[in-house]
Amino acid sequence: MIVSALVVVCLATFTLFFREAGDAGPLHSLQSGVSSIVAPVQKGATSAVRPLRDLWGWSTSLVNARDRAATLEKENARLNAFAAAGQIDQEELRQQKLLNGVGEDYKTDYARVPAELIGFPPTNWYARGALYVGSDSGVVVNSPVLAGVTGGEALVGKITSVTPNSSVVTFITESAFYVGITIPDPRARGILQASSTPGQLVATNIPRERRVEPGQVVATGGFSKIDSPSVFPPGIPVGLVTSVGSPDPDAQQTVQVKPFVDPRSVSYVVVLAPTSDMAKRRASGR
C-alpha cells in the first residue's frame, strides 16, 4: 500500500516535472529552492573532498599518460613533477590561472563572474553542473559560461537555472543543446549539437561547397538553431574539427567536433553576466 502510493508519487512527480514549461513551474521552483539552500553545503563538501578528487584525477591521468606513447616522455616529466609533495595544490592554481583573461573580449557587454563548479550529476549523463554564483552576482538564465584553456578560452555551456546564490550550467555536451557555429577558415556556418559518442559534438547543416578539414577551429556564430539571434556572442571558440562526414547526396555535410573543454574535468569557469542592453536582449532570447 505505502509502496504503491510512493510509486504513484514518483510517476506523478516526473510526469508533472516534464510537463512544466521550460524551467518554470512549482516542481522546478522546488528543485531550485532546495538547490539554493544546499549550495553552501555543497560548496563546503566540494572544498572538503577536493584533495581526494585531485588525487584521483592525478592517478587517472597517470594511467592515461602511460597509454599515450607519443607523448610519454613529456607526460612522464610532467607527472613526475606532480608526484612531488604539494603539486596537487599547484594543479588547482594552474586551473585558476587559466581563468585569467577569460571573457575579457566581451567586457563591453558582459561582466566576468568567476565561479567554482560545486556539483556534478551523480549519474553518468554529464549534462549539467552546479555553480556557486547566482542572480546576486548578476548571473541570469542564458548567460554564456566559458572555461580557460591553454592559450585562451572556450565555451562550456549556458546557465539554465538561477537562484540568488547558485545556478545550473547546462553543458554543450547535453543532448538538447544547440548552438549556431562558424568555421572561420572556409567561412562555413552550421548547427552544433551533442554527438551520440559521449563527450563529442557534431555540426550539421554545413554547405558542401565550404571545404571543411580536420584541425579547423569551430566558434560560436552569433545565431541560433532557427537562424535567430543566439544567446552567445559570436567568436567564442568551441572546439576543433576532427573529421568530416562521408559524402552523401545531400547538399550539406556533417562534421565531427571535439570540444576544447571536457566539462567533466573543469573545476572553475567564468560566467558572462550581461550588462549592456544588447547582451540582455541576447539572454532573453529576443
Add this chain to the structure above:
Amino acid sequence: MSTRPTRVLTAGRSSAHTLDVPERGRALWAVALMALIGVLVQVSLLPYARVADGIADIVVSVVVAAALFRGSLVGAVTGFASGMLIELTAPIGTLGVLALLYLIVGSVCGRYCERAEATALLPPMVLIVAATAFVQLGYGSVQLLLGTSVFAVDFTARVLVPTLILSALLGPLVLVVARRLLGEPRVVEPFMMPR
C-alpha cells in the same frame, strides 16, 4: 509506522519474538543516517572519482543493504527518499525518476529479507550489481525518451561496465557497515511479514 510488534529473524530462523521500540527506532535511525551519508558521498565525491564514464553507485548499495536487513517497506522508503534527495540537490535535470528506480530496487530486494541470511558475500553482491544495472538501464531509458542519443556500445563499454565494477567494489564496504548496524537481529518491518 505501525505500533504492532515487529517480527525478528535471527540468522535465518524465524523466531517470532518481539523487538522493543527503542532498539527498533535506533535501527531505523541508522538506516536514515546511512542513506543520508550515501547521498552526500554520491553527489559530492563519487562524480569526480570516475573510471571511463562510469561512476560508482553507493546509493544502490545502501538501499539494497537496508532492504536486506529491514525488509521491503524500509528498502522502498529508503530508495524513494534517497532518489528524491539526489534529484532535489544535484543538477540532474529530472525529478522522480531516480526515486522510482531506487524505490523498486528497495522493494524487490527486501523480499530476500524474509529468507535465511546468506552465509557468503556473493548473493548480496549479485543483488547489488543487478540493482545497479537496473538503475543504469532504467535511467538510460528515460534519457533516451528525453531525446539523448548514445551508441549502445559506447554506453555499455564506457558507462555500464565501469559503473557495475565500481559499484561492486564499494558494495562489500556498505554491506559490512550495514551488517554491523542492522544485522543482529534482522528485522522485517510491519506489513511485509505474513501473520
